[in-house]
Amino acid sequence: MQPRNMSMSGAVDLSAVKAAGEAKQKAEQARAAAAERGGADAPVSLVIDVDEAGFEAEVLQRSAEVPVVIDFWAEWCEPCKQLSPVLERLTREYAGRVLLAKIDADKNQMLMQQFGVQGIPAVFAVVAGQALPLFQGAAPEAQIRQTLDQLIQVSEERFGITGLQGVAGDDAEQPAQAPEAPEDPALVAAQQALDAGDLNGAVQAYQNVLTGDPGNVEARVGLAMAELLRRVQGLDAQQVRKDAADRPGDVEAQLRAADLDMAGGHVEDAFGRLVETVKRTSGDDREAARVRLLDLFEVIGAEDPRVVTARSALARVLF
Template sequence: MQSRNSRLNSSALRGAVDLAAVKAAGEAAQKAEQARAERARQTAAGGDPAAPPAQPLVIDVTEETFETEVVQRSAEVPVVIDFWAEWCGPCKQLSPILERLAEEYSGRIVLAKIDVDANQLIAQQFGIQGIPAVMAVVAGQLVPLFQGAENEANVRKILDQLIAVAEQRFGIVGAPVDPAAAAEAGEAAAAAPRVPADPALEAAHDALDRGDLGGAIQAYQNVLADRPGHTEAKLGLAQAQLLRRVESLDLQAVRAAAAADPKDVTAQLEAADLDLVGGHVEDAFGRLVATVAKTFGEDRDTVRLRLLELFEVIGADDPRVVAARTALARVLF
């Protein structure tokens, strides 16, 4: 599927980088906490918190059902999204693999199938430029997986990594729990007071939702001035800065410049930004690691710092970030 316009716009990119501009992530995390408390109560009552859900594991999703079936459900289980179309030959090879694995994983993931022809707004919001494309949503946060057909062995490895990330970062994939500890955790979660909204952070999120990237950047910087280690503000700032960098770029011109001169730092930085926004996370990281290896002095430091910024967008615990950090260390030292 080709993009209708090679010039990107910020409203489409917000969906591609992070659902509801990190605001949904906080809401989904809260729902995940509630779901964990409910599973804890079920365990204490003799139930099985890891039992497969009653809902179907493979679902067709539309623009009308996306919020419920993908964003809300991602608070309890990773939702893998298969972007496909009837005319797409490679989709017909990949989709049965994804469907079979979704059933095999018995509730550890849910597969959401989105027909890009029937749901063009969602495809635009995710920045889909070609299909098949596979992404995931975990606790409201977007995790780009891969584009193009993959064999079953590779898909299985990717899904295993996704589940590991969901367990480590969000704790939303069920596992056996000690009943006494579960009961205690459930009671504590139920009794915990609701944390009031942070007005400064909400202002930053709202600015990002409106497409006011300059205002969002300033608002996130205000939060970080008072609380330098605030994780959500750091993530929001990195995303807002990325969106502002790419909103006026021309896809074709940037890619042509990057291909023409691998040592052109500006072109490689812009191409890496576009790679990341388009869901090609490993390509973005690989491009900048390779550029670090080819450059020296201020140019090398500029590229290195940009790579660290992109790590912030994806998250430090993501396996692709861990691998890229290792690769970066090899070329630096």
């Protein structure tokens, strides 16, 4: 599962284009049948509850005409209660460009296993029948919005899927929401630099924000992501992994390997490698591994269960 940079780059398997065409044909046939039954003008629900029995019809088939975002949640999950309303509101705001399928994790264990969900909330997308991991944990709204924008772009450019046309949402009678506060220009500039691949510029921009507002969560996460991407830029992945395997006592080799693990979405591997490095080192080496682990926690977010687990493991080896 991807860390919180939520990059969609390379996420879609281009070999799935044929499957996408077949799925789209089935979806068009289903719409034609609905029209014959007089259901073509029925209101469209943009937020739906889905279970295992309805998954194929509600998610797989519909993913041929609109990107379907999946929200794995549960009643007892506090981060879910923070994330789900944001996903629902943004889905309605996007007015048919995405569909949100809410899946109760406790009642749909088979789907949890099929998607490889390790903790909730967990958010995936299905495009043309292809599952894409997006993020885990209650991410900031700005990053969720960016992820949805990327998902829509990927769906259109690679599969020709443009979403449901002319949909106003299924909550038209809801009171109008207060206009959102304007985005911080400094954060916008930092994000633009990150999107453009100007990692040095992004790092500096996020640092500038934090200088004036040390508690800015979005800037902290953005800085951690930009620094991670800058560290792995240009690394030879094969050589880095060989060095880490051949020299387990080389702290720098372990740090580089952990960064590659994180950038590749292997979050538990990155955390486990650094916890083990902290355990078997001392002095400056131990501190370097500990600080790098804390930096990677920022990329994922404190509320993510993988971070909670790794923090506990770190505490055990330190104390």
